[in-house]
Amino acid sequence: MPACPTCASVQTVKNGRIHTGKQRFKCRECGRQFVEDPANPPIEQSTRDLIDKLLLERLSLAAIVRVTGVSERWLQSYVNQKYYLTPKQVEVPQKNPGRLTMQLDEMWSFVGNKRCKQWIWLAMDAESRAIVGVYVGDRSCRSAKRLWQSLPPVYRQCAVCYTDFWDAYAQVLPSKRHRAVGKDSGKTNYIERFNNTLRQRVGRLVRKTLSFSKKLANHIGAIWYFIHHYNASLQD
Structure with a gap:
């Protein structure tokens, strides 16, 4: 036998x-x-570990197939499952109430075609550089509210929020703790730099790309997958 x-x-x-x-x-x-x-x-665990790392780089799924030798069908199924299981809430160390500062911004992306716009709303702790709030949706006041609701309670209670002059922020954020500023102020530099990092590392967010998202769930999953990796790297 x-x-x-x-x-x-x-x-x-x-x-x-x-x-x-x-x-x-x-x-x-x-x-x-x-x-x-x-x-x-069966796909060996070492190959799966390599794929997990390659998903954090600016590679299309077709490129990962060429690198690893797995089938396109298997890889798509694997990625679908991984993004489905990726937690859709921030995981950051607990903060004590006190003086906190956040930088907020929204970044354009699309799914399927450029008519289907999906704005990535982000909030960053200016001290730790950790992403503490995320929402993917349209550019309306409703989406700004969902970003606010995604924040850990201590940030909603204490943080001073620096944003650009987009009207939705003024309608949602507490007026006493909201500071709308221009780019020349430097008060939103960290979050704008993170936007650039996100575009450089997540291939489906590149402005002119053939590896754009075809499915909204995977689009959201890929963004969360990278953000969890990014936040974890800050604690290493």
Whole structure:
């Protein structure tokens, strides 16, 4: 009997046949079911780890297929699942109430075609540079409100907010803690620099690209996936 590909045990038995008629085996030690010389062998964990890293770089899925040798169909399924499971809320260290400063901005993107605009609303802690609020939607007051609601409570209670002069901010942010400023003030430099980083690292956000998002859920998932990585890198 063939050895188990998982635990290398030779305590295996025949266990019926797969849909193509090929003999299936089962390992008595670990319970793994397998066939000899499968036409589509399982993707190794090392390859999956490499793909996870490549998704954080400015590469299309087609480029990742060329680099790793996996099939386009498998990669798309893997990416769909990964982005679906990516948490859609910020994960940042807890802050004590006190003087906090945020920089807020919104960045243009699209899904499917340029008529389907999706604005990426971001809030950054000016001291730690961590992204503390995210929302993807239109450029309306409603989206500004959703960004505000995405913030941890301590930021909504204490933070002074620096933004550009887009009207939606003035309608949502507390007037006593809202500061609308121009780019020459330098008060929004950090968040504007992060916008550039996001475009450089997430291929689907490049302004002239063939690897744009075709599905809104994946568009949002890719943005959150990078933001979680970025925030985690600040704590290393």
